[in-house]
Amino acid sequence: MAGRAGLIRRAVLASAGLLLAAALLAPYAAMLLTALKPEAELRITPPRLLPVTWRPQNFWTVLRDPEFQSWLRVSLVVAVVSTALVVVAAVPAAYHTARHRFPGRGAFLFLVLVSQMFAPTALVVGLYREFFELGLINTYAALILVNAAFNLAFAIWILRAFFASIPREIEEAAEVDGCGRAGALLRVILPVALPGIVTATIFAFIAAWNEYIVALTLMTDAGMRPLTVGITSYVTAYVQHWDLLFAASVVAIVPVVVLFALIEPYLVGGLTAGSVK
């Protein structure tokens, strides 16, 4: 009888899970379906979930829109360059703090942890002043620097955990076998830490890709707006292209959801850094 009870239990759990998944995905399904409607169908009452006429051409309209291409270019440049900066700075910093004790190491890690909790939001007025004085409003440099700075902390934390979990003996053995210091790092440590590096890279990329408030503040010139700020101009007091807004959103969201799914197993440990050993 225990088998039957177990079967019922699994069925109940599975239906609860299915309901939950449906509830979480429903808004985004509505987003996709709205993106597939012709504009005339947006304003019918009562509203329909499914389009009467399917219009996948909305995606072409968006992808061919020179403004959309410009937002996409800014987003890509900012996300790629700031992520590269984060990885280049975080890998040595994390390795060093994981392997060596040095004066100020505790203070350094503390600062990293605190800065992880500070979204740039609270500092945005200060950031604006800083880049205003530097004359960097509406430049790639400003947005890249801010994104790199704020994503560095998470990257250092998660990488440090990966480096610290690699036994020192492996490294020493590689050196004894004639790899040399640099060889041991390149051929032994980096491959083992690769999942951590991939996680840090993807996380930094997504955070920069989704960043909104700093871009809204520092990129006032229409030609320098990234996707998050740019797409809002599809719906203003004067124009209401919800279909295009959502087509653009789907294009922006799908790749990051896929990337996010890849790093999901490592995320919680990194984000609650310092608390879970």
Added chain:
Amino acid sequence: MVYPAFELVRASLGRYSITGLHQGWVGLRNYGRLLEQEALPTVVANTVSWVVMVVAVTIVLSLGLAQLLNESFPGRRLVRWALIVPWAASLIMTAKLFVWLYDYYFGLVNRALAAAGLLARPVDWLGDDATVMGAMIAVGVFVSLPFTTYVLLAGLQTIPGEVYEAARVDGASGWRAYRSITLPLLKPALLVAAVLNLIYVFNSFPIVWTLNDRNPGFAHDTMITYMYKIAFKSALRDLGVAAALGVVNVTVILLAVIVYLRVARWREEPA
């Protein structure tokens, strides 16, 4: 990271023209002017209810979700993937999506509630003073669920199965076992989830900014969006006053961080 904080404090002590030119020092007068703002009590009250409601509801719901995901059942992987979507999607895009779903005439929220018989007549969710805060809180909870659930799930997975077996031998099961075993053992994860959410939700900008967009004044702003409006959008347009509020906001977050560090018992691990 430190420099913008320094600039923020410096700006809070200065006077600025509307084009952003520094026009000299005013000491603490910006803080005084901040206190004189009529909207301030409302904004502080909004912030408290926004943060408390979002964090509380998120944690209660996440407890259930984490418990569910801790079991093995067919389709669990699908649920985990679904849970990722609101987390990975850009907040501003999700916020815009909900503006559309909440729409008075064309939104699916009214349509679905009416179809379910829960609503006699449509509601202007984002235009009616009585509903706008609730509508924003719902979206705040929706986007906070994934992270919170994952933290609690990680906590649940550290509880060894033997504890439950021992409890069953002792005659405790179901709700009783949950209350006297799961919740106490989950306490560290719960505290971490609560404090981190407190910080994230306090800092949250895109949801309140977007959903409250067409309402004039500051009746539904939080301290973060209010600061932004003072700095860049309102008739006041005063960087000095905004920076003063910014300093207050940063102090609030710092306090929360200190609480977090105590809760998480942060210490330097041996290398």
